[in-house]
Amino acid sequence: MRKSKAPSTRRGEIQNLFNNYASGQTTLPASSLLGFLHKEQMELDADEAAAESLIEKYEIEEKAVESQCMTFEGFHRYMESKDCCIFEQTHTSVYQDMNQPLTSYFISSSHNTYLIGDQLVGKSHLDAYVSALRRGCRCLEIDCWDGPGMEPIVYHGYTLTTKILFKDVITTVEQHAFEVSVYPVILSLENHCSKEQQEVMAHYLTSILGNKLLDVRLDHQTTGDLPSPNFISFGHSKDSQNSCENTSMAEKKARKLAKVSGKDFVLHNQRFLSRIYPAGSRTSSSNYNPQEFWNVGSQLVALNFQSPGLPMDLNDGRFQDNGGCGYVLKPAVLMTSERCFDPSCSQRGIPPTHLLLKVISGSNLPLPKSGKTLDPFVRVEIHGIGSDCNRKNTSTVKNNSLNPFWDTDMNFRISVPDLCLVRFCVRDQTGFLSSDFVGQYTLPFSSLKKGYRWVPLWSRDGCSLDPASLFVFVWYS
Known part of the structure; x- marks a missing residue:
């Protein structure tokens, strides 16, 4: 590729932009700054008052401010500010409709949340729950097993991962659940406990979480009757399952369904919640690419938050939207039943x-x-x-x-x-x-x-x- 004659530092690049709009002058009038906002930054709603506001915000030379002009130093400060970040700053706050059924959202979800290492010999630690919640996670997994002295424990069963107390997990969740988001936290309990220790679990859930715990069935008219663990077929789910029931499946099965029944999977996820989790063969706690399951509208695409890499980069990118609250409204293409969307097919009739x-x-x-x-x-x-x-x-x-x-x-x-x-x-x-x-x-x-x-x-x-x-x-x- 032919390289243009351009400066080798960003400051020099910004100087060139300034010079192009200053027309040989040492300062940039508000009208010229407005021209830059319209033509280069495509901020078409900006008016002269908006340009003057930027001058007051970023210009420190008093004479320039008085004459509603911006020096290069002020322009440089503006170009290095959040006002010029690639991420739309209005999206750093909750801006989406938050009154839709849960099925209408992608929900930030973690798998084996208690682990800070691999799922064979890694450590279970309360800090893993704190970390996930502070990253905006809204669905936490808790694997529950009978423990000594009638104290249920949390760990990856039949492995050498260390154990933590169920009551300590619930206490930690109660303390940190709403630090970064006011929206609901879903506790995904993988319950292996005896009836006696299940009663202990119920006691801790009610006594520790108190009125933060949803302990009654909601009568929500808009959701109809949220699929059972026996996920048989999409048709069976439609005819036989209640909307308040959740389908949970491993990545391999979900991937096969997405490939052979993409349209039906999308329609299924308009009515039901589906949770996808990493294959058991991922003993190092690696992750799959979550995008393939967001493409069919799955809401709870669970990842090992302790495992950095591309999948978690995508998860962080997806959920920094909508104020980082952990809930992102699914796009309209996944929510309409008028035109069946299949992510495995090319999109004909839609201008790219x-x-x-x-x-x-x-x-x-x-x-x-x-x-x-x-x-x-x-x-x-x-x-x-x-x-x-x-x-x-x-x-x-x-x-x-x-x-x-x-x-x-x-x-x-x-x-x-x-x-x-x-x-x-x-x-x-x-x-x-x-x-x-x-x-x-x-x-x-x-x-x-x-x-x-x-x-x-x-x-x-x-x-x-x-x-x-x-x-x-x-x-x-």
Whole structure:
């Protein structure tokens, strides 16, 4: 790809944008800033009052503020602010309709929540529940077994994982359930206890959770009669099961159903809740790709939260939407019965969305523990229905972690954007075909802002790598 003559630092790139709209002047009038907002940032609702508000917010030179102008330093502060983040800032608060039946939402869900390691010899720990809840998880799994002294215990049965007390788990949940979200927490109890210890469990649930516990059946007119553990067929569920009953199935069975009966699976998930969990063969507590089950509308796509990697990156990206409350409204394509949607088929009759991403540069990329300078490149991935999945790479920049410059255009054709996640992954080229993870950021396509934007980077375990970031240009139609 031909490289344009452009500055090698982000500050220089921002200076060029400033110069283009300042028309040779040393300051940017509010009217010119408004032109930038309209033409480059596609913030078409902005008016001159909005431009003046940005000047007051980011400009510190008094004379400039008085004359309703912005210096380059003020413009630079604005371009590095959350107002120019790639993630739509109105989506950092709850903005979706929260009055729909539970079946209408993707719900952040964890598997074997008690584990902080693998499911054979790993540790069970209360901190795992705290961590999941603080990440917005709204469905927790608790595997319950008879314990000594009539005290039910929680651990991965028939393994060497350590054990914790059921009453301590419930106490921890009560303390932390609503720290980051006011919306319901679903306790998925895998109950292996005797009748006597089940009574002890019931006592702890009622005495510890008190009035936070829903202990009566809800009469909800809009949901009809939520499928039983005997998941026989979609037709049987429709005719015989109550909406208040939940289907839980392993990934292999769910994957087969999604492949051979995609339309029916989508329709099933309009009425019933379905929970998908990782295969028992995943002894290292690895995860499947959750996107394949969101594609058919499954609400409770449960992952091992203690296992970092692509699946958890996608989960974090999906659920940072809607204020990080753990509930995200499913897109309309999964909720309509008028046109049967099958994610395994190409979407005929729907005009595709064309996405242009220009990956311009990076800034302050974290060095590896070895201290070696990076040879970074950026991989952009689209995760959605099968025909929309795609990924493209920039070229590699040698020996530059401070301000690598790529200036690479990437074009994607997307048929169902409302289901898509966009993932930016920075990698360090370590060999001809090998590379190491540096940082990533994932967000829903529906939260993607147009224009010149900066992309924050997160570590493998989902923590901020600030000030590390990317600088990009986004356009779609």
